[in-house]
Amino acid sequence: MRSISSLTGRLAAFVLACASLPALAAEPPPIFVLNSLDATVSVIEPVGWTEKTRIPTGKEPHHLYLTPDEHSLIVANSAGDSLTFLDPRTAEVQRVVYGIIDPYHLRFSPDMKWFVTAGNRLNHVDLYRWDGKEPKLVKRIPTGKTPSHIWIDGKSTTAYVTMQDSDELIAVDLATQTIRWRTPTGPMPADIFGIHDGKTLLVGLTGSDGVQVFDVAGAQPKLVGKIATGKGAHAFRAGGDGGRSVFVSNRVANTISRIDLRTLQVTDTYPVPGGPDCMDVSADGKTLYVTSRWAKKLSVIDLASRKVVRQVNVGRSPHGVWTLDHAKS
Template identity: 75%
Template sequence: MKVPILKFFVLRFWFAGLLLAVSGVATAGMPLFVLNSLDGTVSVIDPEQGREIKRIPTGKEPHHLYLTPDEKSVIVANALGDSLTFIDPRTAEVQRTVTAILDPYHLRFSPDMKWFVTAANRLNHVDLYRWNGSELTLVKRIPTGKTPSHLWIDSKSTTVYSTMQDSDELVAIDLATQTLKWRIKTGALPADVFGVPGDRLLLVGLTGGDGVEVYDVSGPAPHLVKKLLTGLGAHSFRAAGDGRHVFVSNRVANSISKIDYLTLEVVDRFPAPSGPDDMDISADGKRLFVASRWAKKLTIIDLASRKVVQQIPVGKSPHGVWTLDHVPRQ
């Protein structure tokens, strides 16, 4: 039986759209979450409408958030609230609250999905939890340097790296033995840390300085390889999704720099207003979302023109920014 040409193409595109929806590839329209640290709330942004559609109360001082391995929950870490708020990343509905998690400032799951790690910023320790798919069990509390800030875990799930904001250090924790492997002095106020694919190099943002330090951590002892000048207050990283570049926000310089982590060179820099902090990037790679910490706004930057195209009012001291509809993390 012959099918009319127009009907054939209609059916073909309908079927292609159905496959995308079933496979989970189509994530357009997913909400964007902005953590308002001084309000104890989460702003839920509709990226297509370009406005806040909901505000969720959490515990005190939510700073960072992370997706569970099954992608059914995004966990908001409430540092001063000593709690975790689980939110559906698709519907923005609160699922549950887990209490008695001491000072969860930063958080991360290991790639093998067995470990959940938190950095206690005000209490000077890193906590290692076992994750069974739904519940957390504290395995070890490890005293560190002063003010543990951001975490990274290598691709083999063997080592946790954490910056020490006020003792100016980078430390490594062995997950098998739950002990400190080494520590090394860094520049002033190290904040976010980003692992280059291959696990050999780590980038460390210096919020008290003007750039990013690169460390070789492949041997028994780490060593500084290079310093990249990005701008005053280098703070937070977000991978560009192309397997080659990563963005860093320069909170004092009010700019964002783009680093080629294969050549270890700064290849671009553009303005970002009012204390740019955490970032995310839309799945199509066209828009960068950044918290403007001092302006109580989420700033949207068009990456092709490198210009601000919109600012959306949110709560006080916006920090973590995240959406399920993002580019690949490496």
């Protein structure tokens, strides 16, 4: 019969051997792609680069946003008048909130008290109070034609919204729920990106070939410049490099430009086929995920080589893209 000490020794050796094995890596969170014409979300597994599943949503999901507590990813279904809440880690459907009228674009204020949506087809901006669980409508504000994208300043005082078909930028005062000012832009303004502590706004011109620069530090806005990027300048994404740059997708030119935020000059250009639209950046800042709107694909760009290294088939008219494992700024 083996001695107790012998068995103890073998057990200790086994435990030591197990401890020396490499730990199994946790499965990374999925990449979500909104298929606007299919009313679905593609859930992409970013190791084998396969589409794990497609989740039904309301009609025309275009944009998405993480809740302040980071427990839910909100998909805004503009023609479905609803919000679909997904688990950002598992892609499980948590709930659907109905009665949110025409939520094309959406954004939380930095203080997490306001939830703002742009009604693209119905020409209004809705201001909701957010109590951590439910949006409660405070004011519906009539705007110009086709509200497109929203950006909210760092102090949570002002929501800036582009008017795609009346070629305007408006500023909405959140305290009074009124329009503070409106100013003309170039053709078909789309996404907005704030820099210089919110004193400067970049506005992508989908109907032109670049980005307009507005000084909004004073009582009235001033157009102070334009950055040539490419035809169909549309969406922005922070560069993942600590606030030094921003990407803009040029949907018609089939390129993405990187803009240096100190010089406001284009420093890099990346060719991307199929009408590049929304973007996200990997946590290490090395990879750019882009929806190719007209090609029904998610394009993956290696930023060092400036090349598309893979594409994943998704649904029709892919628009918003997001993953929890992304660069913060």
